[in-house]
Every structure is written in C-alpha cells, then in structure tokens.
Amino acid sequence: MTRWVMVVDLDRCVGCQTCTAACKQANATPPDVQWRRVLDMETGAYPDVRRTFVPVGCMHCDDPPCMSVCPSTATRKRADGIVTIDYDLCIGCGYCIVACPYQARYRTDRANFAYGGSNPNEAEAKCFDERRLGVATKCTFCVDRIDAGIEQGLTPGVDPEATPACVNSCIAGALHFGDIERAESKVSVLLAKNHHCRMHEELGTGPRIYYLQD
Amino acid sequence: MEHIAPWLQTSWDRRAAGNFIGGGTGSGLAMIAAASALWSGNLQRPPLAVAALAIAAGLALVWLEIGRPWRFLHVFFHPQTSWMTREALLAPPLLLALAAAAWTGDGVATAFAALLALAFLYSQARILRAAQGIPAWREPAIVPLMLATGFADGAGAFLALAAADTFVLVVAIAAIIARWFAWTTYRRRLGRNGAPIGALAALTAIDAPVLLLGTVAPLVLLVAALVLPRLAVPLALAAGLLALGSGWLVKGVIVTRAAFNQGFALPHLPRRRTAGEESSAPKGG
Numbered sequence: 017m018t019r020w021v022m023v024v025d026l027d028r029c030v031g032c033q034t035c036t037a038a039c040k041q042a043n044a045t046p047p048d049v050q051w052r053r054v055l056d057m058e059t060g061a062y063p064d065v066r067r068t069f070v071p072v073g074c075m076h077c078d079d080p081p082c083m084s085v086c087p088s089t090a091t092r093k094r095a096d097g098i099v100t101i102d103y104d105l106c107i108g109c110g111y112c113i114v115a116c117p118y119q120a121r122y123r124t125d126r127a128n129f130a131y132g133g134s135n136p137n138e139a140e141a142k143c144f145d146e147r148r149l150g151v152a153t154k155c156t157f158c159v160d161r162i163d164a165g166i167e168q169g170l171t172p173g174v175d176p177e178a179t180p181a182c183v184n185s186c187i188a189g190a191l192h193f194g195d196i197e198r199a200e201s202k203v204s205v206l207l208a209k210n211h212h213c214r215m216h217e218e219l220g221t222g223p224r225i226y227y228l229q230d
Numbered sequence: 231m232e233h234i235a236p237w238l239q240t241s242w243d244r245r246a247a248g249n250f251i252g253g254g255t256g257s258g259l260a261m262i263a264a265a266s267a268l269w270s271g272n273l274q275r276p277p278l279a280v281a282a283l284a285i286a287a288g289l290a291l292v293w294l295e296i297g298r299p300w301r302f303l304h305v306f307f308h309p310q311t312s313w314m315t316r317e318a319l320l321a322p323p324l325l326l327a328l329a330a331a332a333w334t335g336d337g338v339a340t341a342f343a344a345l346l347a348l349a350f351l352y353s354q355a356r357i358l359r360a361a362q363g364i365p366a367w368r369e370p371a372i373v374p375l376m377l378a379t380g381f382a383d384g385a386g387a388f389l390a391l392a393a394a395d396t397f398v399l400v401v402a403i404a405a406i407i408a409r410w411f412a413w414t415t416y417r418r419r420l421g422r423n424g425a426p427i428g429a430l431a432a433l434t435a436i437d438a439p440v441l442l443l444g445t446v447a448p449l450v451l452l453v454a455a456l457v458l459p460r461l462a463v464p465l466a467l468a469a470g471l472l473a474l475g476s477g478w479l480v481k482g483v484i485v486t487r488a489a490f491n492q493g494f495a496l497p498h499l500p501r502r503r504t505a506g507e508e509s510s511a512p513k514g515g
Contacts, residue, residue, distance in 0.1 A: 027500045068499040081362035087314040088304035107304050108297020110241035114361045150297025213497050229498050
C-alpha cells in the first residue's frame with residue numbers, strides 16, 4: 017500500500033522561500049495564504065544562538081483531527097494517506113482550522129489578488145477558483161500532479177512531473193517526497209539512515225512530514 | 231523543545247462564543263425547568279420557551295459565521311465522528327420538544343426535552359474538547375467545566391425568569407459550587423499541562439470576577455434567600471443574574487481570548503556546522 021510522505025532535511029534548508037513561491041504559483045493561493053511556508057526559528061541565547069528554517073504545511077496526518085471533526089465529510093483521507101477537501105461539500109465552519117495542530121488550514125471569504133486587490137490580472141483571473149471562497153483550503157501534496165503523473169507511469173518523488181511543486185523547486189535539496197512503504201524510495205532511505213522527528217508527535221496525529229536531524 | 235510562540239486563533243469569534251453561551255444557557259435552563267417541575271409538580275412554561283430561543287439564537291450566530299451558510303444542511307453528514315454534526319442533529323428535536331412543552335405543558339415533552347438538552351450540552355462540550363489545535367479547548371477538564379457552566383447558567387436564568395422554590399435555590403447553589411470546582415480544576419490542569427502563557431493570562435484575568443461575582447456573591451444571596459423567604463424573589467433574581475453573567479464571561483473568554491494555538495515546536499533542531507566541521511549523520515539516499 018502506497019503511503020506518501022515528505023522528508024525535510026533541516027540542515028539543508030536555507031530559508032529561501034522558493035518552495036512557498038512555487039506552491040503559490042502552482043496552486044494559485046491568494047495573498048496571506050501559504051499552504052507551504054518556511055518558519056524562521058531563532059533559538060538559544062547569545063552567544064549560542066541558532067537559526068533554523070522549518071518548512072511546514074498540512075502534515076497529512078495518519079489520524080487527522082481535521083477529518084474527524086468535519087461535520088460535512090468534506091475532509092477525507094485517501095488510501096495513499098493524502099488528506100483532501102471537497103470544496104463543494106465544505107460549509108466553511110472553521111472547525112477543521114481550530115482542530116489542526118499545525119495551523120495548516122485557511123479560509124478566505126472574499127476574492128483577493130496579489131495584483132490589484134479585488135480585480136485580478138489576466139493570469140490571476142485564469143487561475144481563480146470561486147469554489148475556494150468561504151471554505152477550508154490547505155496543501156494537497158499537489159495531488160493532481162501525483163495522480164496525473166501516476167497515470168502516465170511516472171513515480172512521485174522521482175519524476176518532477178509527478179512530484180509536489182515545493183519539492184521540485186527546492187534549491188537546496190532539502191525537501192524530499194516519496195512512498196514510505198517502498199524500502200528503496202529516497203524517503204525511506206533517508207529516514208533509515210538519519211535521526212528524525214515529527215512535529216507535535218505527542219498529540220498522536222501521526223504527521224507525515226518528517227524532519228531530519230543532524 | 232524549540233518552538234515558535236503560540237498566537238490567538240481568529241477562526242471562531244464572538245459568534246461561535248454566542249453559540250456556546252446560548253446553547254449552554256438554553257439547555258441548562260431546560261433541564262432545571264424540567265427538574266423543578268418534577269420536584270414541585272408545577273411546570274413553569276416561560277423558561278422552556280426562553281430555553282428554545284436561547285438555543286436557536288446560538289445556532290443562528292453560528293450560521294452567520296460559516297463561510298457557506300446556504301450549505302448548512304451539510305452539517306448533518308458526519309455523525310460517525312463529528313460532535314458538531316451530533317449537536318446539529320440534536321437541535322431540531324430539542325427545539326421541537328421545548329416548543330411542545332412550552333405550548334402544551336406536557337410532562338412527557340418536558341422530560342424528553344430535558345434529556346435532549348443534556349445530550350446537546352454534552353455535545354457542545356465535546357466540540358471544544360475535539361479541537362486539537364487549541365490547548366485550552368482540548369484539555370479534558372473542559373468537558374465538566376462546560377457541563378457545570380451550562381447547569382449554573384440554566385439555574386441562573388431560571389432564577390431570573392421564574393418564581394424559584396427551595397428546590398431550585400438548592401440546585402442553583404450546587405451548580406454554582408460545581409462550576410467553581412470545575413473551573414479551578416480546569417485552570418490547574420491547563421497550567422500543569424503547559425498551556426500557552428497567553429491562554430493562562432486570559433483565564434487568570436477573570437479569576438477574581440468568577441470567584442467573587444460569579445461564585446461567592448450568588449452563593450451568599452442564595453443562602454440569604456433560603457433564610458429570608460420574604461426577600462427570596464429579589465435575592466434569587468440578583469443571584470441568578472450574577473451566575474448567568476459570570477458563566478457567559480467564562481465561555482466568552484475561553485472561546486475568544488484563551489484560544490491560543492500551540493505554535494510550532496520540534497523536539498530537536500540541527501546545529502549548523504561551521505567550516506571544517508563534519509556532519510555526524512549519514513545523509514545518504
């Protein structure tokens with residue numbers, strides 16, 4: 017059984033935000049909505065101060081709290097572990113937003129564009145999806161790319177056409193994507209060879225973004 | 231643990247708080263009215279009508295908050311796991327039972343309404359409990375707190391609306407004491423479990439009003455009402471309003487001001503290597 021995961025090499029991430037920009041371009045998210053964002057964590061005290069960049073987004077949890085609370089069944093989990101939202105079912109109650117421990121979900125009530133406020137330019141108008149207004153949205157692991165790529169016989173995480181946009185765009189090779197159930201996949205090898213952790217693991221949600229430690 | 235500090239959620243605002251306030255007060259009022267009728271044999275109908283109005287008003291506030299209000303029927307689609315669906319499923323029969331009881335004074339309808347009201351109140355408590363992203367809501371002690379607050383609010387509303395007998399005065403005293411214990415337990419557990427500082431500060435800010443105006447003052451007034459029957463009506467009215475107001479304050483603050491998320495945290499962050507240092511971890515792959 018396929019189970020898609022993302023692996024982040026924190027030692028490699030330089031905080032360039034290219035993944036954020038790539039996600040916004042690929043998914044046409046409005047201003048203030050970042051399905052993939054990079055946290056800038058400054059920790060420690062002088063002179064032992066550390067700065068770490070931590071990419072975050074929907075963790076596509078094994079046991080997603082957003083799905084169990086959803087009153088409309090708009091949030092679902094596919095067999096491959098990707099958590100999806102049916103924009104035509106969602107009522108925009110926001111319950112999933114407060115249930116998510118990773119602040120990965122957004123709700124935008126009015127059309128808003130980076131260039132021109134409520135008046136989109138030609139490119140923005142082309143990508144605009146009215147169904148996303150007033151409902152919950154979040155990272156999909158670029159599920160459309162994955163599905164289309166698999167149909168063409170491509171391998172997500174290996175072939176760029178079948179891989180999430182953020183992973184493709186990463187200039188430092190910090191983001192990796194693949195099937196954790198395949199022992200030879202890159203993500204499986206990385207996790208086997210390195211110490212790793214996940215965010216807020218104590219909550220038992222089973223997040224599927226793994227962070228490599230040094 | 232390395233982290234980025236929590237911040238206040240803004241997805242659920244005063245309208246959501248209004249649902250918990252209206253729903254808790256209405257369901258508590260329905261149960262107190264039914265219990266009073268069972269004890270005295272005298273059903274007071276106006277509180278039942280007010281209970282229905284309070285619950286309906288709370289649900290209307292939620293309807294105003296959702297992003298796609300005309301899809302509201304979709305809220306019924308997920309009773310398997312969603313407490314919001316369960317609350318929504320309970321609301322129509324509860325409102326109908328309350329309306330029937332208020333209209334006819336029927337004992338069966340009143341008892342049925344009280345049972346549904348208990349389930350409705352419990353569902354509201356579990357809605358907050360299931361919100362994993364908000365430490366002040368997911369704390370298990372929120373459930374007894376919401377239940378006790380609902381009972382105290384309902385008792386307070388009943389005292390303000392109807393002629394209270396000794397039974398209701400005693401029930402109100404018990405409910406207010408129970409709420410205080412639930413409140414202190416909830417706050418103690420939140421502090422022990424490392425809730426966000428902002429959440430604890432928001433709750434601490436209302437601790438004195440909840441103790442003095444919401445607990446001590448109404449208890450004194452209620453005991454005085456028991457001792458001085460001639461002054462029972464004004465004393466019970468004042469006690470009821472204080473109990474009700476403090477309950478609304480508790481819920482309002484929990485939903486809107488203590489609702490900090492937990493920020494971001496990882497148990498370990500890598501130490502960046504300086505020139506000449508070798509990584510100890512094989513990256514491979």
